[in-house]
Amino acid sequence: MTVESTAAARKPRRASKRTSAAKKPQSAEPQLVQLLTPEGERVEHPDYSIDLSADELRGLYRDMVLTRRFDAEATALQRQGELGLWASLLGQEAAQIGSGRALRDDDYVFPTYREHGVAWCRGVDPTNLLGMFRGVNHGGWDPNSNNFHLYTIVIGSQTLHATGYAMGVAKDGADSAVIAYFGDGASSQGDVAESFTFSAVYNAPVVFFCQNNQWAISEPTERQTRVPLYQRAQGYGFPGVRVDGNDVLACLAVTRSALERARRGEGPTLVEAFTYRMGAHTTSDDPTKYRADEERAAWEAKDPILRLRAYLEKDKLADEAFFTALDEESETLGKRVREAVRAMPDPDPMALFEHGYADGNSLVDEERAQFAAYQASFADSAEEGK
Amino acid sequence: MAVEKMSIAKALNESLRLALDNDPKVLIMGEDVGKLGGVFRITDGLQKDFGEDRVIDTPLAESGIVGTAIGLALRGYRPIVEIQFDGFVFPAYDQIVTQLAKMHARALGKIKLPVVVRIPYGGGIGAVEHHSESPEALFAHVAGLKVVSPSNASDAYWMMQQAVQSDDPIIFFEPKRRYWDKGEVDTESIPGPLHKAVTVREGSDLTLVAYGPMVKVCVEAAAAAQEEGKSIEVLDLRSMSPIDFDAVQRSAEKTGRVVVVHEAPVFYGSGAEIAARITERCFYHLEAPVLRVGGYHVPYPPARLEDEYLPGLDRVLDAVDRSLAF
Numbered sequence: 001m002t003v004e005s006t007a008a009a010r011k012p013r014r015a016s017k018r019t020s021a022a023k024k025p026q027s028a029e030p031q032l033v034q035l036l037t038p039e040g041e042r043v044e045h046p047d048y049s050i051d052l053s054a055d056e057l058r059g060l061y062r063d064m065v066l067t068r069r070f071d072a073e074a075t076a077l078q079r080q081g082e083l084g085l086w087a088s089l090l091g092q093e094a095a096q097i098g099s100g101r102a103l104r105d106d107d108y109v110f111p112t113y114r115e116h117g118v119a120w121c122r123g124v125d126p127t128n129l130l131g132m133f134r135g136v137n138h139g140g141w142d143p144n145s146n147n148f149h150l151y152t153i154v155i156g157s158q159t160l161h162a163t164g165y166a167m168g169v170a171k172d173g174a175d176s177a178v179i180a181y182f183g184d185g186a187s188s189q190g191d192v193a194e195s196f197t198f199s200a201v202y203n204a205p206v207v208f209f210c211q212n213n214q215w216a217i218s219e220p221t222e223r224q225t226r227v228p229l230y231q232r233a234q235g236y237g238f239p240g241v242r243v244d245g246n247d248v249l250a251c252l253a254v255t256r257s258a259l260e261r262a263r264r265g266e267g268p269t270l271v272e273a274f275t276y277r278m279g280a281h282t283t284s285d286d287p288t289k290y291r292a293d294e295e296r297a298a299w300e301a302k303d304p305i306l307r308l309r310a311y312l313e314k315d316k317l318a319d320e321a322f323f324t325a326l327d328e329e330s331e332t333l334g335k336r337v338r339e340a341v342r343a344m345p346d347p348d349p350m351a352l353f354e355h356g357y358a359d360g361n362s363l364v365d366e367e368r369a370q371f372a373a374y375q376a377s378f379a380d381s382a383e384e385g386k
Numbered sequence: 387m388a389v390e391k392m393s394i395a396k397a398l399n400e401s402l403r404l405a406l407d408n409d410p411k412v413l414i415m416g417e418d419v420g421k422l423g424g425v426f427r428i429t430d431g432l433q434k435d436f437g438e439d440r441v442i443d444t445p446l447a448e449s450g451i452v453g454t455a456i457g458l459a460l461r462g463y464r465p466i467v468e469i470q471f472d473g474f475v476f477p478a479y480d481q482i483v484t485q486l487a488k489m490h491a492r493a494l495g496k497i498k499l500p501v502v503v504r505i506p507y508g509g510g511i512g513a514v515e516h517h518s519e520s521p522e523a524l525f526a527h528v529a530g531l532k533v534v535s536p537s538n539a540s541d542a543y544w545m546m547q548q549a550v551q552s553d554d555p556i557i558f559f560e561p562k563r564r565y566w567d568k569g570e571v572d573t574e575s576i577p578g579p580l581h582k583a584v585t586v587r588e589g590s591d592l593t594l595v596a597y598g599p600m601v602k603v604c605v606e607a608a609a610a611a612q613e614e615g616k617s618i619e620v621l622d623l624r625s626m627s628p629i630d631f632d633a634v635q636r637s638a639e640k641t642g643r644v645v646v647v648h649e650a651p652v653f654y655g656s657g658a659e660i661a662a663r664i665t666e667r668c669f670y671h672l673e674a675p676v677l678r679v680g681g682y683h684v685p686y687p688p689a690r691l692e693d694e695y696l697p698g699l700d701r702v703l704d705a706v707d708r709s710l711a712f
Contacts (some may be wrong), residue, residue, distance in 0.1 A: 110457075137492075137493040137494060138488070139489065139492045139493060139494075140492075140493070140494050141493075141496075142496040142497075143460070143493060143496070143497055144496070144497065149460070150489070150492050150493055152391055152485075154480065154484045154485070157453065157480070157484065157485050158483065159453075160449065160450055160452075160453025160454050160456070160481065161453060161456050161457040161460060161485070162457060163450075163453070163454050163455075163457055164453060164454030164455060164456055164457020164458040164459075164460070164461070165457035165458070165460050167454060167457065167458060167460045167461075168457065168458045168460075168461025168462065168463055169461065171439060171463070171488070188451060190477075191449055191450070191453060191480075191481070194445070194447040194449055194450030194453065195450065195453070195454075197445050197446070197447060197450065198445060198450050198454050199443070201445055240583065289418070315520075345410065354494075354495065355489075355490060355491045355493075355494050355495040356491050356529050357490070357530065357532070357554050358490055358495070358498045358499075358552075358553035358554050359552055359553050359554050361532070361554075361628050362581065362628045362630070362631075363627070363628040363629070363631075364628075366631075
């Protein structure tokens with residue numbers, strides 16, 4: 001070890017010093033597209049307008065409430081040992097419902113593993129999302145039945161799949177669009193950078209929807225970037241926009257606009273939904289170890305559901321009967337999810353050997369036969385014991 | 387019969403042309419595959435004839451090439467991607483291993499990933515670092531992938547057709563130092579299945595098991611041994627995942643002696659798997675332990691040393707002698 005490196009090892013590293021003193025590169029008042037303030041006031045934006053009926057507004061509220069209820073139930077089921085893990089979306093309902101409701105049926109979604117609200121908008125039965133967290137499969141739904149791809153756990157991989165799919169859409173001459181979800185942590189991944197490059201070069205009809213929920217497990221956004229994330233798009237040659245991710249109306253308007261742009265053949269858009277993950281990254285981490293309570297409290301004041309409720313109540317767009325009925329619907333959903341998870345059977349052991357290959361594989365056939373014989377040997381000994 | 391004599395490179399080119407012709411969903415993607423026709427000219431002229439939408443020059447980003455190919459496959463296309471050289475596949479290794487290999491299983495079989503990843507591999511052309519490696523074991527170890535390598539022009543032609551038609555992802559290793567070797571290709575007569583081994587030379591004293599670039603070396607070794615009165619069988623595996631172990635077993639039981647030859651490092655290589663399986667399947671037929679000849683557990687050496695590293699005739703014959711001495 002050299003003298004210099006010994007000294008460096010003893011001294012606190014400059015980088016860590018800088019971290020504690022670091023200011024968030026984003027300004028305190030980020031340039032958000034906002035149509036509904038945290039207090040529930042409707043505001044106008046010069047570039048994005050939206051005109052929804054009372055019915056549609058109540059629909060968005062219902063989507064958010066039911067998604068939050070589903071998420072809470074899944075968290076509880078994990079705590080009760082019914083699920084091995086859960087990635088909660090608490091706080092991100094507006095980003096997901098707003099963007100999800102902007103999609104057309106023929107659009108295609110490439111999610112991470114937290115897009116429960118988007119799955120809801122796509123008509124994927126929420127109980128289907130729980131198989132992988134219970135450990136009975138790695139996804140299991142047919143991506144083509146709802147144009148909702150499987151959850152992808154490796155961070156950022158799906159942005160390339162979305163880009164390739166969008167390249168295919170363009171080749172087909174179709175006017176549908178593709179949306180790729182990812183987080184602020186994923187923005188550091190090479191695959192995300194490569195998907196920006198490919199989508200720009202081929203003018204692919206894809207919308208990159210980054211939910212900047214401020215934390216990649218315990219790493220804050222300033223560990224991922226020194227510029228606001230939406231500004232990255234400019235370097236690739238397509239627009240980036242930052243939207244208030246807790247404002248369901250703004251998320252809907254901005255995503256709709258980006259999807260329309262893609263459909264018109266004008267290429268990709270990066271949408272950064274500036275939001276907050278109120279819970280843990282997953283049920284296996286403890287956010288109290290890495291972030292301040294005051295931070296969460298500040299974001300709770302911007303709760304996406306409460307602000308839409310305030311608007312609905314103030315403008316008399318929903319009555320008490322609506323909220324009561326929704327409470328009942330929420331409880332029914334919770335119960336259905338709970339029962340479905342508990343009824344979910346473990347897969348048959350022979351399922352180990354299913355679906356590894358589309359065209360079969362002689363090695364797998366051999367191992368399947370060995371495993372079947374091994375399993376059968378227990379049946380024999382049980383017989384002998386009688 | 388339409389038998390033509392052509393190089394492996396030409397056979398691949400003709401085969402890719404046929405694939406593009408047969409199915410409008412087939413695409414070719416990679417760095418420099420268009421105007422240049424690839425650094426080895428395997429895709430020469432294809433962009434000119436099929437257009438930029440079918441033969442796609444990509445940004446210089448291997449993960450992006452494979453990742454977008456996955457997306458295109460999900461949309462119903464059948465992409466054939468070119469990785470320029472063996473050592474450049476690693477930026478794409480994540481996409482190949484965590485996504486391409488597993489997505490079919492993850493969807494419980496409801497989606498298919500018909501992607502062919504072409505990789506010119508192996509040494510012997512005097513190249514610089516990262517241009518001469520044999521990483522096939524790294525891919526064969528991954529469930530969900532199939533790994534093949536032709537050793538001659540006919541197999542290059544037909545195995546590529548079969549790979550493109552497969553609904554599974556295929557890693558297609560092309561023995562780059564054999565690109566210019568010529569052989570006869572019958573473009574009408576379809577040979578056996580993609581994952582079957584082929585006996586390229588019959589013998590009774592010992593079996594040499596090889597694939598890709600080492601098949602030629604083994605055939606030459608067998609011919610040299612013949613002059614010394616030894617009858618050597620040569621088995622061309624053609625597929626490294628799955629491996630046609632029935633064919634390996636038949637030959638091992640027939641000759642009682644097996645030497646596995648590959649360019650990749652012996653340690654944890656495909657030879658280890660083959661030796662272990664032979665021991666499990668036909669231990670009592672063996673007259674000698676299965677021996678392996680291959681690369682050393684060192685980074686692929688600079689070109690001036692590659693002749694020492696790569697198994698040549700003498701090293702193969704030495705292993706033959708050692709086996710026969712048991």
